[in-house]
Amino acid sequence: MGRVLNIVETAYRGTLEEQDDTVIWLSTMLKNNGLEMSLLLRGNAVNYAVKGQDASGLAFGALKQVHPPEIDKDIAKLVSKDVPVYVVKEDADDRGLAGSEFVKGIKAIPRARISGLVVDHDQVWHW
Amino acid sequence: MGKNLTMLVMDAPYESANSTTALRIVQSALHKGHNVHVFAYEGAVTLTLKSQQPHANPAKGTTAEQEQHPTTKDWIKALFEMSKGNGAKLEWTNCGLCVDERGPAEWIDGPKRGGPPEFARSVIASDTTLVVPTKRNC
Numbered sequence: 001m002g003r004v005l006n007i008v009e010t011a012y013r014g015t016l017e018e019q020d021d022t023v024i025w026l027s028t029m030l031k032n033n034g035l036e037m038s039l040l041l042r043g044n045a046v047n048y049a050v051k052g053q054d055a056s057g058l059a060f061g062a063l064k065q066v067h068p069p070e071i072d073k074d075i076a077k078l079v080s081k082d083v084p085v086y087v088v089k090e091d092a093d094d095r096g097l098a099g100s101e102f103v104k105g106i107k108a109i110p111r112a113r114i115s116g117l118v119v120d121h122d123q124v125w126h127w
Numbered sequence: 128m129g130k131n132l133t134m135l136v137m138d139a140p141y142e143s144a145n146s147t148t149a150l151r152i153v154q155s156a157l158h159k160g161h162n163v164h165v166f167a168y169e170g171a172v173t174l175t176l177k178s179q180q181p182h183a184n185p186a187k188g189t190t191a192e193q194e195q196h197p198t199t200k201d202w203i204k205a206l207f208e209m210s211k212g213n214g215a216k217l218e219w220t221n222c223g224l225c226v227d228e229r230g231p232a233e234w235i236d237g238p239k240r241g242g243p244p245e246f247a248r249s250v251i252a253s254d255t256t257l258v259v260p261t262k263r264n265c
Contacts, residue, residue, distance in 0.1 A: 004250075010262045014169075022169055023260070029243035035250060125258040 002122030004037040011044035038084040079105035129160040133253040139170030164218040174199040
């Protein structure tokens with residue numbers, strides 16, 4: 001079993017309820033359990049790479065959410081665990097993201113390089 | 128010699144065609160003698176809920192018996208039965224944390240509670256892995 005390319009495209013699905021993105025969370029858990037992988041953020045998920053996101057403030061009546069999702073920090077943790085994290089540059093450009101907002105260590109790649117990433121990995125999981 | 132397939136499913140029952148497609152792939156793999164380990168993640172942990180019941184169809188005026196409305200737990204139960212007959216092994220792991228946050232934990236016979244470590248081990252030991260995730264444009 002070699003390296004998995006995790007392509008994350010579905011973004012902010014249930015992140016407030018879950019207090020994280022369930023695919024980013026699973027990626028972290030799998031890395032902790034010995035699975036080698038890379039992460040490619042595309043579509044709306046490129047926003048996961050943006051530093052300083054603040055999802056705090058959710059409250060229903062007197063019940064306040066005290067641990068909101070911090071997906072940018074979760075991405076930074078993956079980078080610190082030597083998981084290569086890529087962002088599709090065109091998808092970032094489309095959303096007005098120049099790259100300077102990104103978590104340190106993230107690599108922006110042109111869409112044309114995705115096929116090369118696929119070739120470099122043994123399995124591709126598209127979320 | 129059968130191969131080993133790991134599959135992650137994520138949608139809750141009646142959410143999309145993904146679940147049915149995934150179960151059809153499981154059936155085909157078992158039919159060909161391949162071993163399958165399904166990891167049910169997120170809403171998919173409710174696919175095997177024991178309390179699922181067929182219902183009548185008031186629009187058609189049919190009773191539950193006449194309608195023979197399918198439930199995912201019965202489909203999966205049938206897949207477990209099928210695997211016993213042809214030597215291919217079906218394993219089904221429900222993500223325990225996903226179960227806890229959703230509540231119901233009464234399943235049909237067959238599924239076990241597990242988590243990402245079991246999924247990781249299965250992926251590493253398998254010939255290939257297919258993820259069938261929930262996809263949204265949000």
